Amino acid sequence: ALLLLDASIVGASAVTLATSYAFGDIFGVRQSLNRRIGEARTFYGSFTAMVALAAGLVLIPGAPLGIITTAVQVLAGILLPSATVFALLLCNDAEVLGPWINKPWLNVVAVLIVGVLLALSVFLVLTTVFPSINVEVLAIVLAVFVLAGTAASGAWGLQEQKRLSGRRVMSREERVNWRMPALALLQRPKWSPVRRVAIVTLSGYLVFAILMLIVRAVQLAIAR
Known part of the structure; x- marks a missing residue:
C-alpha cells in the first residue's frame, strides 16, 4: 500500500x-x-x-478505476512511441544541433527502433480495440512495414552520405565550441512533401487511435 x-x-x-x-x-x-x-x-x-x-x-x-488505469497505459503506449518521431526529426535539424546531428547510419538504426516502437503501438491499439483480430497476421504485416521502412531509410542514408561527403568537415575545436542559436533566431523548418505526408499520416493515426480507445473504454465501462 x-x-x-x-x-x-x-x-x-x-x-x-x-x-x-x-x-x-x-x-x-x-x-x-x-x-x-x-x-x-x-x-x-x-x-x-x-x-x-x-x-x-x-x-x-x-x-471503473481498473478500466481507467488500463486506458491510460494504452494511451501512453500510443503517444510515447509517436513522440520519438519528433525526437528523431530534432536530431536531424542542422540549425538546432549544427555539427551534432545524426549521422546517416545512425538514422537507419533510429528509424528501425522508432519503426518497432510504432509497430508495437499499432499492435497494442488494434488488439485492445479489436480483441478478435488475428494477431499472427497483424504481426507479420507490421513486421513487413518496419522492414520496408528500414530499407527505405537505408537507401536514403546512402544518398545523404554521398551528399554530405563534399562538405567541409568541422574540426574538433569547432564542434566543441559550436552553440545553438537563440530560439527567437531559429527559422521554421521546411518540410519536404514526403515528411509532410508522414506527419499527417501519424497525426491521423493518433486521432483515430485515441478515439477508438475512448470508445472501447466506454464500452467496457458500460458492460461492467
Missing part, C-alpha cells in the same frame, strides 16, 4: 508538472516553480486543475 501511495504521488506530481510546463511553452507564459503564484498563474492554475481533476475522478463512487 505504501509503495502504491508513493508511486501515485510521484506520478501525480511528475505528469501534472510536466504538462503545466508544456502549457507554458505552448502559450508563451511564465512557468516555473521558482516563480510566485501571482507571477505564473497559468502554470499553477493548470497544475492545480489537473491534480483536482485526477483526485475527483478517483473519488467518484463506483468509478
Whole structure:
C-alpha cells in the first residue's frame, strides 16, 4: 500500500508538472516553480486543475478505476512511441544541433527502433480495440512495414552520405565550441512533401487511435 501511495504521488506530481510546463511553452507564459503564484498563474492554475481533476475522478463512487488505469497505459503506449518521431526529426535539424546531428547510419538504426516502437503501438491499439483480430497476421504485416521502412531509410542514408561527403568537415575545436542559436533566431523548418505526408499520416493515426480507445473504454465501462 505504501509503495502504491508513493508511486501515485510521484506520478501525480511528475505528469501534472510536466504538462503545466508544456502549457507554458505552448502559450508563451511564465512557468516555473521558482516563480510566485501571482507571477505564473497559468502554470499553477493548470497544475492545480489537473491534480483536482485526477483526485475527483478517483473519488467518484463506483468509478471503473481498473478500466481507467488500463486506458491510460494504452494511451501512453500510443503517444510515447509517436513522440520519438519528433525526437528523431530534432536530431536531424542542422540549425538546432549544427555539427551534432545524426549521422546517416545512425538514422537507419533510429528509424528501425522508432519503426518497432510504432509497430508495437499499432499492435497494442488494434488488439485492445479489436480483441478478435488475428494477431499472427497483424504481426507479420507490421513486421513487413518496419522492414520496408528500414530499407527505405537505408537507401536514403546512402544518398545523404554521398551528399554530405563534399562538405567541409568541422574540426574538433569547432564542434566543441559550436552553440545553438537563440530560439527567437531559429527559422521554421521546411518540410519536404514526403515528411509532410508522414506527419499527417501519424497525426491521423493518433486521432483515430485515441478515439477508438475512448470508445472501447466506454464500452467496457458500460458492460461492467
